Amino acid sequence: MASEKQLRILITGAGRGIGRAIVAALKDSPLQHKIAVTARTESELESSIEGALGEHLIISANLLEPRAPLTVVEEVVKRFGGIDLLILNAGDGQAATLEATDDQLWNQTLELNATAPFRFIRAVTPIMKRQKSGKIVVVASQAGLVGEAHVSAYTASKHAVVGLTRSAAAELKDHGITVNAICPIFVDTPMMQKSIDAAVARTGRSSEETKALLAAKQPAGRILTPEEVATAVLSYLDNERTGETKLLDGLGDK
Secondary structure, eight states: OOOOOEEEEEEETTSHHHHHHHHHHTTOTOOEEEEEEEEEHHHHHHHHTTTTTOOOOEEEOOOSSSTHHHHHHHHHHHHHHHEEEEOOOOOOOOOOEEEEEEHEEEHHHIIIIIIIIHHHHHHHHHHHHHTTOEEEEEEEGGGGGGGGGHHHHHHHHHHHHHHHHHHHHHHHHGGGGEEEEEEEBBBSHHHHHHHHHHHHHHOOOHHHHHHHHHHSTTSSSOOBBBHHHHHHGGGGGGGGSSSEEEEOOOSSOO
């Protein structure tokens, strides 16, 4: 990860997993980026951003609340004067068969994984247009490119956010704004552990056996680390490509 100037950065889902790894990669930059982090749990955000060299801002927020994205963006702009990089990492998923996926699970998954990112992009668009520059990176999933069993709500939400990425990129490219998505396979995060726990309950296998079987099914024969995803996300600081939905499968750059 490299950048030639100090950036004003907002990262969602920054308290754990991939978001925490992104913060770690940014916070010790000699450029002393201004970093705003948001998630539901303030204590996790405090731990994540601790030791940052530059100015930072912690905003605890529930992104299932319709006004939360706009409120977060307004707080960041009030403090930093603008936003150069928006990283949309917040998301969640729950394994369930089609018939066990009730309306509440469906609606909540779409709200967090697709509607909240839309609200963030909508909120930063006029800001980045005034700046005549800006970068937006969405952490999506391989499930946004292919179908997966037992995660219909999650898969639909990630397909939606991939479509949002492509549409926003086409609309904003003439304003100096890039929009891209990273689509990793399984990543060793608390969310993945929830999927493993669900599989354990469904199959009776041990957690270790389930994780090994899952790793063996991946293209590289292993599960990705959050740091690998963070590196892929931050690679967009160094180029002006837009509209990409980049599969991250551990086999190297595509």
